[in-house]
Amino acid sequence: METDQALAPQAAHAEAAVAPCSEEPYCPPSPPPAAPDKPDPLPGPADPLFALLKEKIAVYLKSEDIVRIEAAYHFAAEAHSGQTRKSGELYIVHPLAVASIVADWHLNAHALCAALLHDVVEDTYISKAEIAERFGQTAADLVDGLSKLDKLQFRSHEEEQAANFYKMLLAMSNDLQVILIKLADRLHNMRTLFVMRPDKRRRIASETLEIYAPIARRLGVDGVFQELEDLSFVNKYPWRHRVLARAVAAERGNRRRLLVQLQAGIEERLPQWGVEAEVQGREKRLYSIYRKMMERIIEARHNYALAEARHNYTVGEKRRAFSHVYDIHGFRLIVPDVSTCYLALGALHSIYQPYPDRFKDYIAIPRENGYRSLHTTLIGPGGVLAEVQIRTREMHRIAESGVAAHWLYKADDKSINELQQQTHAWLQSLLDLQMNSGGASEFLEQVKVNLFPGEVFVISPKGRIFTLPRGSTPVDFAYAVHTDVGHRCVGCRINSDHRPLNTELQSGDQVEIITSAYPSPNPAWLSYVRTGRARARIRHFLKNKQQDEAVSLGERLLNLALRPHGFTVDKIAPAAWDRFLRDRGVASIRDIYADIGLGNRMPVAVARRLLLAQERVGGAAKGESVAMPRLRIHGGEGGVMHLAKCCQPIPGDNVIGVIRRGHGLEIHLQDCPVAIRMRANLGRWVDADWEPDETRLFDVTIRILCRPGHGMLVRIANAIAADDCNIQSAVMDQGEAPHVVLHMTLQVRDRLHLAKVMRRVRQVPEVARIAREKPGN
16 A cells, blocks of 8 residues: 555646546546535426436437436435535435436436435435335346445455445346446546545545456446546555656657657558548556556566565656556557458558567457457557557447447347347356355455456367466366366366466467366365356365265264164154254254264264154164274275374274364374374264275375485385385485484385385385384374
8 A cells, every 4th residue: 555645635636637638537626615504405307417317318218217217316315315425515416427427328217217216225214115116126126236235244344345246246147237337336436536535545446446447347338447447546546646647748748749640640541551440549548557567567576586565666666667668659440340450450560560469359359348459559650659459330339338338329239249148147157256255255356356357368179269367277278168177177288288287378378178087176276276167166066075975974974873772874763853853953864964974063962862863753663783883984085084194094004083073084093192182072083994995095104214325315215116106205304413314205005015115115225214104203
């Protein structure tokens, strides 16, 4: 966070005025005069703001819709009567401003009513039911989707933010107009943010940069996205904004003649190639320049291995970074059709040399938000650089309005309808994130990654192009192809070469996924997958797998606890089960098994209560009592049954199963200190024994005391390998002179295999002593 104090409203207004340009960032106006002693009369239909709104909506709405919107205006004005904003103006000014922004997108009457009423449920006595009765269920649902969950208690602001965002997502999945109204609401709030305390301005600006501006970009509402970014910049970093605005103004003066000359060359060459185009001058926005500067600074620090924190840089560093942002000016060409886009590109490259590696074809490969254009950077007179965007009129509409083009222009347009479908699919992916995330903090973090990821384009073996976030891996690609491909992924080839699954993909990579016959997602994938889709699918699979394993283990443990009493779970009468479940408020037998398997219920206690319920209902007679049998394990169960890392049991060891709450069953050596402590806790342990399994290898650590010598490590490694044993890791410590201590983790089949390996290692001349490592030795 910036250390300088935020500017006063008047100073912020003055600094923003430094850089007048066609795409100038928003400049906060001077604060309005203080409210008079007596409140203004309630606004009526003649209010100038509402009159302007009526003029806008009269262009595209029917008269009966306008009557309903006017009724919503009166209703909102009455509900907010006596309320004022921080600026001192009547509160109704804010809903009117939001509705005016929404009207620019030609949203329907329901959305206009919701925009006018969006705060009445949250800030007044009005209920959703009353809105539904007066203005229809659709408008009421829109208002509900925009209202915060203020009646609930949250442990943190982050948890509240995540819950409110998820509520809005649910509403968005039914009607995209919800998010457009929300963006209009946030935009007007940002335009009037100057009245807030500096700390609150910074917090709201940060939230806008992290969530709302990226949402606007992802939906393709470019004008709102750009204004939200620029407003956030001036409120979060006012000093940086002022310095940068002055630098850009000075640069504009230095390059004005060269840019005029470059534009003249473009306008002269296009007709010679038979290209009819509208040429628009444009200037890169301040926040866009700032972001580019930060990327250059971070890149330079990485290259020179500087250890300073990201924001601890000097003004000199800023100036150097600004001097490397060359293309702060540019042009946009609007042409009749797609073929003319490429013809215009050829015309430009015939007169000015293109800058290497700066050409992007978003027509052939559109962005996820539907954006399509050709981008090229030209080296003009005097070496001045200018980015040129070439697009058709239809592409320009989608670039400016995004999903709002569905209402603003004809709804049967193919590109606009495809964009709507892509947006709904993206919203569903965000909902999946919430269902499979580990909590509010993780959900918000994954949403932020999903919203503004940057993009790489990779190609499947069949030639299909996939757009993925920057930093994606082959696992992300596999899940983008199909969930089943992701689940069965075991390897990959990138550009025909075998590569690890955590390899970061680059644009242009051709990726082939190698699959197995059965699904087996690896929990380790969660540490490097980038996309929310992959993370959600992996978590969902592992969660279900753990549940199934817990149910299976829980049933086995309960059977073991019942057998000394002559029962099994099959012999417990259904009436006894019903009574047991009803008394404990549990929905099903499967849930009981899962609780036992996860260690949340003790099998002995459940067995005792089940037998009591069996007696009360007069169930079937018990069978022959037997001694408590041992739980048979083979060590490869994983999930809710796993081998303890503290003592590393292997087949042939005497073992005990320790039931840990929330973790399932952990297998320990019987002489492990953990097992010894747990034996005093009846019901928390169970005797276990090994099932023969010749195919599995087990980790075990040995300690070797040896004299250092030339080739000593090679001889020890050869001795271990001679008995078909793998070395997982090796660590050397200094022992009592002249000895050193080797800690080696090996993979063995069982105790006999380990004993054979240790006998062979003892024959190495430098080895003085060898032993298996156990807790306490």
